[in-house]
Amino acid sequence: MPSSVLLPDAEVRELRAALPQLPYLNLGRRALCDLELLMQGAFAPLSGYMNQTQYQSVLESMHLPDGSLIPLPVCLDFSATLAEKLEPGGRLVLNDQEGFPLAVLEVEDLWQPDKRAEARAVFGTDDASVHAGVRRFFEETGAWYAGGTILGLHLPMHHDSMDLRRSPEEWRAVMQRQGWARVLGAHPHGALHRVDREILLRAARRADAGLLLLPAADQPFLVDADHFHKVRCHRAFYEHLPEGLAELGLLPLACRGAGPREALFQALTLRSCGCTHFLVEPDQGEPRPLNGGRAYAPGAVFDLLEKYAPESGVEPVPSDALRFHSRKKCFVPAQDTSLDEVETPPTSEELDILLEHGREIPSWFTFPEVLDEMRRAHPPRHEQGLCVFFTGLSGAGKSTLAKILYVRFMEQGTRPVTLLDGDIVRRNLSSELGFSREHRVLNVTRIGFVASEIVKNRGIAICAPIAPYEEARRANRELISQYGGYVEVHVSTSLATCEARDRKGLYAKAKAGLKKGVTGVDDPFEPPQHADLALDTAGLAPEDAARKILLLLEQKGYVR
Numbered sequence: 037m038p039s040s041v042l043l044p045d046a047e048v049r050e051l052r053a054a055l056p057q058l059p060y061l062n063l064g065r066r067a068l069c070d071l072e073l074l075m076q077g078a079f080a081p082l083s084g085y086m087n088q089t090q091y092q093s094v095l096e097s098m099h100l101p102d103g104s105l106i107p108l109p110v111c112l113d114f115s116a117t118l119a120e121k122l123e124p125g126g127r128l129v130l131n132d133q134e135g136f137p138l139a140v141l142e143v144e145d146l147w148q149p150d151k152r153a154e155a156r157a158v159f160g161t162d163d164a165s166v167h168a169g170v171r172r173f174f175e176e177t178g179a180w181y182a183g184g185t186i187l188g189l190h191l192p193m194h195h196d197s198m199d200l201r202r203s204p205e206e207w208r209a210v211m212q213r214q215g216w217a218r219v220l221g222a223h224p225h226g227a228l229h230r231v232d233r234e235i236l237l238r239a240a241r242r243a244d245a246g247l248l249l250l251p252a253a254d255q256p257f258l259v260d261a262d263h264f265h266k267v268r269c270h271r272a273f274y275e276h277l278p279e280g281l282a283e284l285g286l287l288p289l290a291c292r293g294a295g296p297r298e299a300l301f302q303a304l305t306l307r308s309c310g311c312t313h314f315l316v317e318p319d320q321g322e323p324r325p326l327n328g329g330r331a332y333a334p335g336a337v338f339d340l341l342e343k344y345a346p347e348s349g350v351e352p353v354p355s356d357a358l359r360f361h362s363r364k365k366c367f368v369p370a371q372d373t374s375l376d377e378v379e380t381p382p383t384s385e386e387l388d389i390l391l392e393h394g395r396e397i398p399s400w401f402t403f404p405e406v407l408d409e410m411r412r413a414h415p416p417r418h419e420q421g422l423c424v425f426f427t428g429l430s431g432a433g434k435s436t437l438a439k440i441l442y443v444r445f446m447e448q449g450t451r452p453v454t455l456l457d458g459d460i461v462r463r464n465l466s467s468e469l470g471f472s473r474e475h476r477v478l479n480v481t482r483i484g485f486v487a488s489e490i491v492k493n494r495g496i497a498i499c500a501p502i503a504p505y506e507e508a509r510r511a512n513r514e515l516i517s518q519y520g521g522y523v524e525v526h527v528s529t530s531l532a533t534c535e536a537r538d539r540k541g542l543y544a545k546a547k548a549g550l551k552k553g554v555t556g557v558d559d560p561f562e563p564p565q566h567a568d569l570a571l572d573t574a575g576l577a578p579e580d581a582a583r584k585i586l587l588l589l590e591q592k593g594y595v596r
């Protein structure tokens with residue numbers, strides 16, 4: 037098993053001297069995860085990115101042409117612009133997000149993958165509207181792939197959780213030191229609670245194995261509060277496992293949401309860390325749920341892992357379905373007891389709702405230290421950051437309402453407030469931008485970025501651009517709602533009313549042909565599809581309109 041593709045120091049020095057002449061690619065977070073594990077030999081026998089023949093073979097049969105089992109493609113993707121600078125036999129420098137060179141790819145071949153065919157093979161569907169993994173794959177993956185050998189210069193750098201990060205080779209050594217010939221690996225994504233302790237220990241007993249807990253850390257470079265929160269939860273959970281029976285680490289394995297194939301890929305990666313068994317959770321490899329439904333049939337993951345166990349060398353161990361027995365005060369198998377005696381643990385969505393509303397969480401569900409951490413990371417809504425995002429035609433009433441809300445929030449004094457009014461932003465943040473579609477999207481994206489930072493730090497951001505395009509509004513909603521509340525208010529005042537008001541003389545100029553690209557006149561305003569509130573301000577006093585918004589915020593729990 038190759039342990040690493042890092043070059044010896046002398047060769048690194050020599051290669052570094054040649055780097056400035058070569059094309060380069062700054063890798064995204066997920067590609068950095070792949071590179072780190074590739075360089076550490078976790079995807080053995082792969083020690084570089086798959087070439088087209090290997091890629092096709094993996095899509096069709098989950099095997100490399102040499103017969104090795106690998107269920108997912110491991111390819112380097114990039115844009116058409118970079119593809120123009122590359123050719124077989126050439127070299128490409130792979131940098132981290134700050135431009136620090138980590139490796140050089142010796143390009144063997146490059147090609148444009150058929151992404152739909154890849155999605156069907158890997159995810160089992162190419163319908164992005166029903167599968168979050170497919171959607172992310174289509175949105176984030178470049179149009180070109182390259183395969184070839186990697187010359188490793190430096191492993192991606194981490195500055196956090198150093199005691200939990202080890203290479204597969206180091207993990208194998210730890211397992212050996214422990215004297216564990218049988219190791220049950222688990223690769224959870226979220227925080228673990230009392231029921232998970234029971235599941236893990238039951239599975240370890242069944243497998244007669246030591247326990248290696250390697251939760252996903254696929255955001256290693258972003259200083260993301262959620263990552264640190266999860267690590268703190270894992271550490272707190274680990275303290276409740278019996279001493280000497282379990283080890284805790286982090287595995288930078290990018291999650292794809294490809295269900296059975298992904299779970300098999302995880303099992304193989306854990307095998308490289310010394311695992312002989314793999315705990316299969318009911319949602320192992322599942323993408324984030326879209327439209328409420330599951331993407332894969334129950335049992336599909338376990339069946340695939342069991343089928344390939346003789347080849348993979350990893351025995352799947354199913355996780356028991358357990359319920360809390362309210363009289364016996366312990367967890368029991370779900371089928372063993374009648375419904376009125378058991379409590380079902382809340383799902384992660386239900387848990388989020390309990391936390392967001394500051395409601396009580398039963399003590400049988402989790403450990404006090406984990407709960408404290410969860411409450412700190414997920415405060416009730418009125419303590420979270422909040423973005424009120426106004427959209428509408430010029431003159432619709434966005435700034436007027438934004439200012440009233442600003443004053444109300446300042447009077448309450450509970451959270452810091454920032455007003456990102458359309459004109460203020462255009463003057464300060466986007467002064468060089470015009471009104472083309474591209475520039476309008478960029479302007480709204482910048483506002484979204486600033487608002488997301490404010491919301492992340494639990495402030496209130498009130499945004500009031502025209503934001504005429506749904507695509508940019510959707511991107512902002514997705515970005516910001518990861519960190520706190522997001523409420524979109526469509527100020528839906530008609531064009532006729534806005535023209536009649538014509539506060540800034542904009543519509544008069546448009547009519548006289550002195551101004552082009554005026555939203556609603558000769559540039560489109562795409563009606564919002566996800567507005568939380570639509571307000572037509574014709575015949576409505578500003579204070580009345582603002583009150584409607586505040587009442588909605590109160591109803592949603594964002595203000596008290």
Ligand code: ADP
Nearest residue numbers: 429430431432433434435436573576577578581
């Ligand atoms: P925008 O920011 O959407 O371009 P402004 O807030 O600058 O719009 O201008 C809206 C105009 O409409 C202001 O002159 C405001 O006094 C008037 N107006 C009348 N009724 C309302 C209302 N209910 N809400 C907001 N503005 C109103």
